Amino acid sequence: GNSVTQMEGPVTLSEEAFLTINCTYTATGYPSLFWYVQYPGEGLQLLLKATKADDKGSNKGFEATYRKETTSFHLEKGSVQVSDSAVYFCALSDGSSNTGKLIFGQGTTLQVKP
Amino acid sequence: DAGITQSPRYKITETGRQVTLMCHQTWSHSYMFWYRQDLGHGLRLIYYSAAADITDKGEVPDGYVVSRSKTENFPLTLESATRSQTSVYFCASRAGGIAGGYTFGSGTRLTVV
Numbered sequence: 001g002n003s004v005t006q007m008e009g010p011v012t013l014s015e016e017a018f019l020t021i022n023c024t025y026t027a028t029g030y031p032s033l034f035w036y037v038q039y040p041g042e043g044l045q046l047l048l049k050a051t052k053a054d055d056k057g058s059n060k061g062f063e064a065t066y067r068k069e070t071t072s073f074h075l076e077k078g079s080v081q082v083s084d085s086a087v088y089f090c091a092l093s094d095g096s097s098n099t100g101k102l103i104f105g106q107g108t109t110l111q112v113k114p
Numbered sequence: 115d116a117g118i119t120q121s122p123r124y125k126i127t128e129t130g131r132q133v134t135l136m137c138h139q140t141w142s143h144s145y146m147f148w149y150r151q152d153l154g155h156g157l158r159l160i161y162y163s164a165a166a167d168i169t170d171k172g173e174v175p176d177g178y179v180v181s182r183s184k185t186e187n188f189p190l191t192l193e194s195a196t197r198s199q200t201s202v203y204f205c206a207s208r209a210g211g212i213a214g215g216y217t218f219g220s221g222t223r224l225t226v227v
Contacts, residue, residue, distance in 0.1 A: 034215055042220060042221075043218035043220045043221050044157075044204065044206075046217075089157065099162060099164065099170075101147070101159060101162060101172070102147075102157075102206075102216060103159075104156040104157040105156055106155065106156040107156050107157075
């Protein structure tokens with residue numbers, strides 16, 4: 001079945017450091033891929049998405065490229081800020097079903113220190 | 115206010131009691147979803163609904179019941195709460211087609227004692 005695997009956290013970085021959070025997936029068909037962010041005490045917010053191979057999603061300085069050959073969708077940011085501290089979830093939407101159910105990874109906690 | 119709202123925000127209940135978590139959205143989105151969030155498991159789908167009166171099971175439906183008599187409401191009921199159902203519950207709705215992202219509510223933190 002479809003699944004998403006994220007690197008385990010927590011990830012602790014100093015402000016202005018480079019961020020990579022790895023995400024790989026297993027899926028049949030042609031899924032869409034997403035990154036969601038959850039700030040403390042809040043629900044999940046869509047950060048970025050990519051709907052086909054080689055697409056790059058970007059938002060708020062974060063980027064991720066849909067790599068079909070390596071089944072990956074790694075999240076990157078060139079210079080993190082303390083305000084980026086949150087839990088990040090990689091997810092896929094099964095393109096073979098009209099439902100488009102999202103399947104999430106386990107989440108990666110990012111802590112950025114001043 | 116436009117959006118998706120969940121109530122209550124926090125709930126403590128006793129084992130064996132029935133409890134209902136409410137979810138209301140103002141956009142008339144067709145699809146709505148219930149997830150639970152637990153450490154080490156990420157978010158797992160409990161139930162989803164494609165439209166009013168159409169619901170289906172997700173990954174972890176046992177012990178839960180849903181209904182959707184109106185498009186805007188999608189309540190989740192725990193028929194007889196157990197400690198293993200202590201979790202944070204998120205409701206979501208989907209805008210647009212399959213590639214569209216979900217919009218999530220703020221969650222209900224449920225503790226079963």
